[in-house]
Amino acid sequence: MPEVLRNAHFTVAVDPMARLVRVTRTAEPFDSLEQIERECMAVTAALAPVDRSAMSLLLDIRAAPGRNDPKFEEATLRLRTAAVRGFGCVAVLVGTPAGALQVRRHSREDGVDRIISDSEDELLAYLAAAPSRHR
Template sequence: MPEILRNIHFVITVNPAVQLVRVTRSAVPSESAMQFEAKWMEACRALDRAGRSGLSLLLDLRAAVGRNDPEYELAMQRVRPAVMRGFRRVAVLVQTPAGALQIHRHLREDGIERLIGSDEDRLLDYLLDAGPHGR
């Protein structure tokens, strides 16, 4: 799959054959909430260049170091809509039940529909199903 962005925090690839964008977050922690937000916005610009319409998005956050201190929470609240908007479907791949709980809380906060889980095959089945309502 062609890469559209690679930096210390993200690798973003696009598979046009199946209309899938994959954002993989590295385990490298952000130095500050400001850097965290800046790197996510860099990822957003790459997603914009890829074009979002008709594509599905897989966010692979398994390696990410979780943060829930107020500065990071505010930064994430600002970037989530920018990252996820415009995609046909969104799924978030997490490593732990605690990670899933945090992403579920974000879903309640911002109302962006997404599937969350640790089973990559299940999430890919959801993202790659071309039907308007899933299976």
């Protein structure tokens, strides 16, 4: 899958044939709220040319350091909504039950439905079937 962005915090790859965008969060912690904003805006910019309504998004956050302090949550609400809104289907790959709970809460807060699992195979199968079920 061709990469359109790679930095210390994210890798973004787009496969037009599979109609799939994959955003992978690395284990690198953020140093500041400003860095969060800058890196998330880079992801949003990398996704700008993508016709989101024709694509599914797989967000792999298994390696992401756990964090849910209020300042972080406030800073990321707008950013994560901008990154995921508009895709035909959104799937989130988590590594822990706590991660799944946090993603469910995010879904309630930002109104973007997501399927959540710790199984990459399950999510990829779901997304492969998404064009007939979700678009």
